[in-house]
Amino acid sequence: MSLNKKIIKNTERPIQKYRLIIQTVFALLCIWIGVEFYLFVQYLESGGIASFYERPPGVDGFLPISSMMSFYLFLTTGEIHPAHPAGMFIFFSIVMMSLVFGKSFCSWLCPVGFLSELIGDFGEKIFKRKLVLPKFLDYPLRSLKYLMLGFLFYAVFFLMTDMAIRAFLDSPYNSVADIKMYYFFADISRFSLIVIAALFVLSIFIRNFWCRFLCPYGALLGIFSILSPNKIKRNQANCIDCGLCYKACPSAIKVDKVKTVISDECTSCLNCIDACPVADTLYMQTLVPKKKLNKKAIAVGVVGIFMAITAAGMLSDNWQNNISGEEYLHHYKLMNSYGHPTGTQSVKKFNEQSIQKNNRTENQKDGFYNRAETKGEVNKD
Ligand code: SF4
Numbered sequence: 503m504s505l506n507k508k509i510i511k512n513t514e515r516p517i518q519k520y521r522l523i524i525q526t527v528f529a530l531l532c533i534w535i536g537v538e539f540y541l542f543v544q545y546l547e548s549g550g551i552a553s554f555y556e557r558p559p560g561v562d563g564f565l566p567i568s569s570m571m572s573f574y575l576f577l578t579t580g581e582i583h584p585a586h587p588a589g590m591f592i593f594f595s596i597v598m599m600s601l602v603f604g605k606s607f608c609s610w611l612c613p614v615g616f617l618s619e620l621i622g623d624f625g626e627k628i629f630k631r632k633l634v635l636p637k638f639l640d641y642p643l644r645s646l647k648y649l650m651l652g653f654l655f656y657a658v659f660f661l662m663t664d665m666a667i668r669a670f671l672d673s674p675y676n677s678v679a680d681i682k683m684y685y686f687f688a689d690i691s692r693f694s695l696i697v698i699a700a701l702f703v704l705s706i707f708i709r710n711f712w713c714r715f716l717c718p719y720g721a722l723l724g725i726f727s728i729l730s731p732n733k734i735k736r737n738q739a740n741c742i743d744c745g746l747c748y749k750a751c752p753s754a755i756k757v758d759k760v761k762t763v764i765s766d767e768c769t770s771c772l773n774c775i776d777a778c779p780v781a782d783t784l785y786m787q788t789l790v791p792k793k794k795l796n797k798k799a800i801a802v803g804v805v806g807i808f809m810a811i812t813a814a815g816m817l818s819d820n821w822q823n824n825i826s827g828e829e830y831l832h833h834y835k836l837m838n839s840y841g842h843p844t845g846t847q848s849v850k851k852f853n854e855q856s857i858q859k860n861n862r863t864e865n866q867k868d869g870f871y872n873r874a875e876t877k878g879e880v881n882k883d
């Protein structure tokens with residue numbers, strides 16, 4: 503540190519209080535969706551006798567694979583699949599957030615990220631220090647989430663034809679995927695409970711264990727975040743090398759050693775900026791044009807993107823799905839026969855189903871034209 507350096511104190515107010523409020527509001531919203539969904543499932547369990555409770559469309563946000571497929575269908579055909587339309591808008595908003603403000607969803611809105619953060623804070627309170635894994639363990643563990651994402655991408659976009667993706671979206675399994683997810687937690691197996699408990703305990707020792715090593719959604723957002731034009735910048739001329747930014751970073755990024763933070767682990771939480779004691783030394787900046795972003799503007803931007811895109815879904819009448827209460831009751835009775843798609847065998851099945859469906863449609867068309875031809879109704883030109 504240069505002794506002649508004139509230090510101007512950072513007097514900008516921290517943003518963490520607002521981030522906590524936003525995280526809390528979003529977590530409460532998720533709890534509210536959970537309660538509404540519980541009431542909806544109670545209606546199904548009663549066989550339609552209990553008073554009808556409408557399914558909350560927000561639950562689609564917890565079906566990332568179906569939402570990603572819907573988004574793909576939308577990109578390739580322009581069609582919004584009616585099974586879980588809200589999921590597609592939520593997925594799109596999260597992708598946009600990452601493209602604009604990095605992996606901001608994880609630290610501003612994601613309820614799992616919020617819970618992980620609270621557990622991590624608890625762990626740091628107990629141990630009075632942050633445990634950072636050595637690189638030889640950290641790197642291979644961090645690659646696990648990319649392996650899972652890679653497998654998912656391979657299964658969906660390489661093994662499945664476009665028609666098979668549609669067959670999956672049209673399938674009864676997809677219609678009740680949210681109810682199946684509900685029973686996964688409501689009727690949790692001992693093995694799943696042990697896994698969740700282990701993740702909980704590990705998150706006390708290693709901050710954000712699930713998010714850092716295992717969440718494929720986080721991996722996807724991490725890739726998009728690299729493309730984001732807004733990055734954390736360090737002004738080396740002002741920096742006094744105190745290392746407080748590194749200490750504050752929940753992702754253990756060596757902010758104090760770089761000019762620009764380019765990391766798939768940066769969640770744009772702005773903790774480092776709040777911790778920096780020197781004015782105009784650490785900030786988020788747009789790369790082109792080079793413009794420093796105000797912390798409150800970032801918070802408004804992150805929430806604004808989410809609200810604008812989900813509002814577009816609601817206002818365009820593409821929020822609630824088209825499955826009626828009667829259809830849900832029908833699916834509910836048969837639900838246990840709808841197997842969970844796993845591995846390449848299931849993918850093969852969807853490909854075969856889509857070919858069979860296509861053949862049926864072609865045969866129906868041929869039949870129609872043959873009948874029409876016999877009646878002389880077809881214009882041969
Ligand atoms: S680098 Fe800064 S913004 Fe990124 S995760 Fe670390 S503390 Fe948060």
Ligand code: SF4
Nearest residue numbers: 741742744745747778
């Ligand atoms: S907090 Fe980081 S960027 Fe700010 S002065 Fe200390 S080392 Fe430099």
